[in-house]
Amino acid sequence: MVGITSFRAYIPPYRLSRGDIARVWSTRSLGGNRAVAKYDEDSLTMAVEAVIGCTSRSRRQPDGLFFATTTGPYQEKQASSLVAAAADLSREIRTSDFSGSLRAGSIAIHAAADAISSNSANSILVACADCRMGKAKSPFEQIFGEGAVALAIGREDVLATIEGSCSISSELLDVWRADGDSFVRSWEERFAVGEGYLKIMERVISRVMGEHGLEPKAFSKAVLYGPDGRSHALLAKRLGFETSQVQDTLFNEIGNTGTAALPLMIVAALEEANPGDLILAANYGDGGDALILKATEDIRACRQERGIRSLIGKKIPITYERYMNWKGMVPVHEISRPPSPPHSLTCLWRESRAVMALYGSRCLRCGVPQYPAQRVCAECRSKDQIEEYRFSDKKGRISAFTVDHLTTNLESPAVVGVVDFEGGGRLMCEVTDCEPHEIKVGMPVEMCFRKIGMHGGVHRYFWKARPAQQ
Known part of the structure; x- marks a missing residue:
């Protein structure tokens, strides 16, 4: 049935x-x-x-x-x-x-x-x-x-x-x-x-x-x-x-x-x-x-x-x-910053697995993961000995962070953190669903797919870190 x-x-x-x-x-x-x-x-x-x-x-x-x-x-x-x-x-x-x-x-x-x-x-x-x-x-x-x-x-x-x-x-x-x-x-x-x-x-x-x-x-x-x-x-x-x-x-x-x-x-x-x-x-x-x-x-x-x-x-x-x-229901003051550069749709297509599914690479010789994907391993220096490696389903911990008061986000300040993934690999990204005073070094996080903006009628998405769910 x-x-x-x-x-x-x-x-x-x-x-x-x-x-x-x-x-x-x-x-x-x-x-x-x-x-x-x-x-x-x-x-x-x-x-x-x-x-x-x-x-x-x-x-x-x-x-x-x-x-x-x-x-x-x-x-x-x-x-x-x-x-x-x-x-x-x-x-x-x-x-x-x-x-x-x-x-x-x-x-x-x-x-x-x-x-x-x-x-x-x-x-x-x-x-x-x-x-x-x-x-x-x-x-x-x-x-x-x-x-x-x-x-x-x-x-x-x-x-x-x-x-x-x-x-x-x-x-x-x-x-x-x-x-x-x-x-x-x-x-x-x-x-x-x-x-x-x-x-x-x-x-x-x-x-x-x-x-x-x-x-x-x-x-x-x-x-x-x-x-x-x-x-x-x-x-x-x-x-x-x-x-x-x-x-x-x-x-x-x-x-x-x-x-x-x-x-x-x-x-x-x-x-x-x-x-x-x-x-x-x-x-x-x-x-x-x-x-x-x-x-x-x-x-x-x-x-x-x-x-x-x-x-x-x-x-x-x-x-x-x-x-x-x-929800953008009221006009608010925006920080005077240079406009964002136009997004290359050709580049987005070429890097779609890295952007949409957060794929990097893992060295076949030493097993070290990296994001974004690299032809040369940063650990053992071997060349073109890599396989695809997905980071979106990996948990990690915050190893460093900064609180950005000059962000162009709807809310200020924004939190940007460095995530060290379980199993290896590191990524710098925004941290969401977390107030600035709550973030700490060593905090466990997981990845989530979020909207990061819109430019020229194109909705831009990427992955952010958030506090790990229990």
Whole structure:
């Protein structure tokens, strides 16, 4: 049977209190916090984080990578190929972007399952991530959150089989973002929820249950997408699900994460599932998707170190002013520095494995790794006796650092450190997710893929160090 064989979520540790937002604008707080991606994160970097975690668990190369997002870095350029390159996936895979709808994640899951069912692929990774923005003072500013998730769909070592599915399409303009818009727009809430969300979700869920002869009581968990907490609770009640059956939307802890919302809830449900449990998952956006999942015996072994609850528990509070700066919502003074030189795209192509996947070299004679790759070994001086060596998955320690108060980053000061990797090799790079007063010589770190800027319409990415996760 086709199903989910591996999964991994990523939630940024930074939290903005909805109470702080309400105090700034003298509005009502929805309670709880929303997850906020740092200024050097976007949908693509978060997807890379989730994909790397997912592939490290499954230990097999997929035949394809589908990336679902409404906030990709480019309008005309495939983002999934960038994710695949950063995650060091094989070039002999199928990559595809799914966008334009909040259902993009569930549509990608359907497409992956169909490809495997037709024997055109054995395993496909589905990555979902979003960084949607609402205008200041709008309800969306409190509702939205940011996060990512990766699901591996395949036939072997299945954790949850896909027992059934269905989809419907609906043309209704309720929530949208036109080309060039930074913020999500919406129509009147009662119309959007009453004529759109509730009717479509009831229809698709009733249809999938009817086709398989199931009633609400048959499901251990009902994983239902909801634009907000109130609408979600109303839908569950109208469908006849008990409160204990309804999967937490994670709204109070991280917010509505767009295309990643339903897959994140599926992961949370699977982390607590028992063999034989039936799980109903339903998504909304220009129509509806519904899936019926059944947990297998292998689900017992799937208790991850970095599960949803663990990620939610890692909170770093930020101020509203810091949030606005990270998101570029207010013009701020920039340090007078010479403009960055244009990036050579030819050079980037030539050094793509070094930049995107952090490949260096290792001497075949003495075994010393180096970054960037060198023809001549700095240790034994042998020439052209090297092999490729990846540093992105290696841990290390800070051997030296500096605090730069003249940085052109959105935040000053920036921390630049020298990382000595376990097994050898050294790299000087930025240190992120760490306040300047927290960094120390000897601090254990790991590498993470982050955005370092934009020049001439080209998004620039590279690897940074961050404090090692426990």
